[in-house]
Amino acid sequence: KNQVEQSPQSLIILEGKNCTLQCNYTVSPFSNLRWYKQDTGRGPVSLTIMTFSENTKSNGRYTATLDADTKQSSLHITASQLSDSASYICVVRGDNYGQNFVFGPGTRLSVLP
Amino acid sequence: DAEITQSPRHKITETGRQVTLACHQTWNHNNMFWYRQDLGHGLRLIHYSYGVHDTNKGEVSDGYSVSRSNTEDLPLTLESAASSQTSVYFCASSVGGTDNEQFFGPGTRLTVL
Numbered sequence: 671k672n673q674v675e676q677s678p679q680s681l682i683i684l685e686g687k688n689c690t691l692q693c694n695y696t697v698s699p700f701s702n703l704r705w706y707k708q709d710t711g712r713g714p715v716s717l718t719i720m721t722f723s724e725n726t727k728s729n730g731r732y733t734a735t736l737d738a739d740t741k742q743s744s745l746h747i748t749a750s751q752l753s754d755s756a757s758y759i760c761v762v763r764g765d766n767y768g769q770n771f772v773f774g775p776g777t778r779l780s781v782l783p
Numbered sequence: 784d785a786e787i788t789q790s791p792r793h794k795i796t797e798t799g800r801q802v803t804l805a806c807h808q809t810w811n812h813n814n815m816f817w818y819r820q821d822l823g824h825g826l827r828l829i830h831y832s833y834g835v836h837d838t839n840k841g842e843v844s845d846g847y848s849v850s851r852s853n854t855e856d857l858p859l860t861l862e863s864a865a866s867s868q869t870s871v872y873f874c875a876s877s878v879g880g881t882d883n884e885q886f887f888g889p890g891t892r893l894t895v896l
Contacts, residue, residue, distance in 0.1 A: 714826075714887050716884050773818075
């Protein structure tokens with residue numbers, strides 16, 4: 671069964687600190703992996719997308735990594751800000767046909783002053 | 784600016800009533816999607832459309848229907864609302880292609896009593 675798991679379920683850090691969120695997936699065949707940020711009460715917004723051949727992709731203070739062999743991805747947030755408080759969702763697309771997107775349950779990040 | 788909107792933002796209804804949630808996008812995207820988001824679950828696909836008069840069932844389509852009469856709108860109808868359909872509903876749209884970034888609306892919180 672195609673699944674996407676994320677850890678930790680929730681995380682609390684102090685402003686200015688770094689953190690890393692994990693995503694493990696069993697989706698096969700693999701097309702791409704995307705990280706979304708979802709603020710409370712809002713829809714998800716895309717941060718990065720990576721295909722099979724990409725290992726790292728950055729978007730400002732957000733850096734995503736992908737290991738397609740072990741089917742793992744991580745999202746690293748550098749110098750966290752209060753505005754980073756949100757849920758971060760890992761989404762894996764299974765193939766190039768149809769709408770085979772599998773969404774992870776998300777990691778809830780709280781950044782405290 | 785182009786955008787995607789949903790209405791209403793909050794809705795309370797009774798079991799057995801028919802409910803329609805609206806979704807409107809001004810990007811002229813061909814693809815539109817409806818998801819539901821529940822605690823502990825990732826977003827799950829209800830229905831999607833690749834263009835006018837095209838509709839397809841997603842993972843959790845039972846009890847829901849959609850119709851696409853124009854490019855901009857994809858209303859979601861709950862034929863006979865059930866308490867299990869209490870959830871937050873997100874509409875999304877995309878241009879299409881392998882990248883397939885989806886742009887999400889702000890969500891509708893539906894409570895079925």
